Amino acid sequence: xxxxxxxxxxxxxxxxxxxxxxxxxxxxxxxxxxxxxxxxxxxxxxxxxxxxxxxxxxxxxxxxxxxxxxxxxxxxxxxxxxxxxxxxxxxxxxxxxxxxxxxxxxxxxxxxxxxxxxxxxxxxxxxxxxxxxxxxxxxxxxxxxxxxxxxxxxxxxxxxxxxxxxxxxxxxxxxxxxxxxxxxxxxxxxxxxxxxxxxxxxxxxxxxxxxxxxxxxxxxxxxxxxxxxxxxxxxxxxxxxxxxxxxxxxxxxxxxxxxxxxxxxxxxxxxxxxxxxxxxxxxxxxxxxxxxxxxxxxxxxxxxxxxxxxxxxxxxxxxxxxxxxxxxxxxxxxxxxxxxxxxxxxxxxxxxxxxxxxxxxxxxxxxxxxxxxxxxxxxxxxxxxxxxxxxxxxxxxxxxxxxxxxxxxxxxxxxxxxxxxxxxxxxxx
Numbered sequence: 001x002x003x004x005x006x007x008x009x010x011x012x013x014x015x016x017x018x019x020x021x022x023x024x025x026x027x028x029x030x031x032x033x034x035x036x037x038x039x040x041x042x043x044x045x046x047x048x049x050x051x052x053x054x055x056x057x058x059x060x061x062x063x064x065x066x067x068x069x070x071x072x073x074x075x076x077x078x079x080x081x082x083x084x085x086x087x088x089x090x091x092x093x094x095x096x097x098x099x100x101x102x103x104x105x106x107x108x109x110x111x112x113x114x115x116x117x118x119x120x121x122x123x124x125x126x127x128x129x130x131x132x133x134x135x136x137x138x139x140x141x142x143x144x145x146x147x148x149x150x151x152x153x154x155x156x157x158x159x160x161x162x163x164x165x166x167x168x169x170x171x172x173x174x175x176x177x178x179x180x181x182x183x184x185x186x187x188x189x190x191x192x193x194x195x196x197x198x199x200x201x202x203x204x205x206x207x208x209x210x211x212x213x214x215x216x217x218x219x220x221x222x223x224x225x226x227x228x229x230x231x232x233x234x235x236x237x238x239x240x241x242x243x244x245x246x247x248x249x250x251x252x253x254x255x256x257x258x259x260x261x262x263x264x265x266x267x268x269x270x271x272x273x274x275x276x277x278x279x280x281x282x283x284x285x286x287x288x289x290x291x292x293x294x295x296x297x298x299x300x301x302x303x304x305x306x307x308x309x310x311x312x313x314x315x316x317x318x319x320x321x322x323x324x325x326x327x328x329x330x331x332x333x334x335x336x337x338x339x340x341x342x343x344x345x346x347x348x349x350x351x352x353x354x355x356x357x358x359x360x361x362x363x364x365x366x367x368x369x370x371x372x373x374x375x376x377x378x379x380x381x382x383x384x385x386x387x388x389x390x391x392x393x394x395x396x397x398x399x400x401x402x403x404x405x406x407x408x409x410x411x412x413x414x415x416x417x418x419x420x421x422x423x424x425x426x427x428x429x
Contacts, residue, residue, distance in 0.1 A: 002413040005246065006222060006230060009412055012242050013220040013232045017125040018213050019059035019083035019263045020140050022238055026061050026245055026261060027053060033249050035063055046287050049253055054283055058127060059083055059263035060273035062283050063248060067256040072293045075300030075428050078258040078388065079247065079419055080378050081240035081307065082265035086110035086401045087213040088117065088173060095186040096174055102186040103174040110266030114167045116403040121146035122175055126212035128192055130204035141195050146217045148175035175214060216403045228329060228409055235397055235405040240306035243412060247419035257423045265378055275378035281386055302428050303390040304419065305343065305379030309333035309366050311396030324367045326396040329408035331362030332415050335392040343379035348391035351429045361418045
């Protein structure tokens, strides 16, 4: 069971280099399980026992199973995660020709750890918008192969590199794609046209625009002497998306269950398809009872906000509070912050801890050091938007926001088990 889950996660990570591809991957798995896509621009006809999903911007997805029990009586069980990860995004006019090399200008998306991006085999993926036969359309592309690299400057030319090095994102991050021959010029949109033709078998009249990200081509893998770890890009937070999906697919028919995977968390969630936007409330208002019953339903509901937690690193243990150092492979982490950077309170934390104990899932707690700032999640944002009770949790991870992160190989099964118990629980606090 654990090995099967982990392999499924590896396949999902490898197929999801961007939020667009992650959403497509989730939708494909939902379709295979009998979920039906709804169009936000058309009327919806839903029924108890039905299974549905809706996407927005091709990068956010909400899947829901309407239970046979009235949500006014039983509430709704929601699991929330996000599809985006820190990365390097290609600029609108990116072509750079320096010293005979073809490079692309990039913008840093989110709070990326920049040093690990050097000397990696990079590819490019995302969404391209184009004109064909007088119509504006969009399609996903993925170059798959390593087409770029950001070489480090040799230590002989940067003697202070190991004493601390401030990376200049404008000057030092443009990847090298090729050497230019003679008077050959660089035309990035022509390159995209060729890729569209190769992947989708048509010729676009013009590439109009795009949202493209570089990514590391090294595959996700189970690693370690005893295969204790999962190493991959985008574990934050596709790991939680996948765990939520597996739990939803195994949920029973009685309770109403929702999986929310939204874009733009790494940059604040303020967008039409982000957690700080209207998407979730608009979807729920179309499928739940209205008026007074809608508020009653929300107040009987609970959201598990699942986003990776900081595992205590053996080389940097002083960065954690001495009593709150989550360990990899020791179970999900309840995340707490008195200043509401996490939305957990004693009742929601107690309920999640109860679920873990009832299902023999180990559970841990995380509080950041009192002399350090604390990150946040979609938890407080969704709680303040919707008014739903929330607990922030996540699996412990090393190297968060690096191009390659590390999680415990036993923890995915722990998380799927407790989220499954949550979806199937009949009594919320």
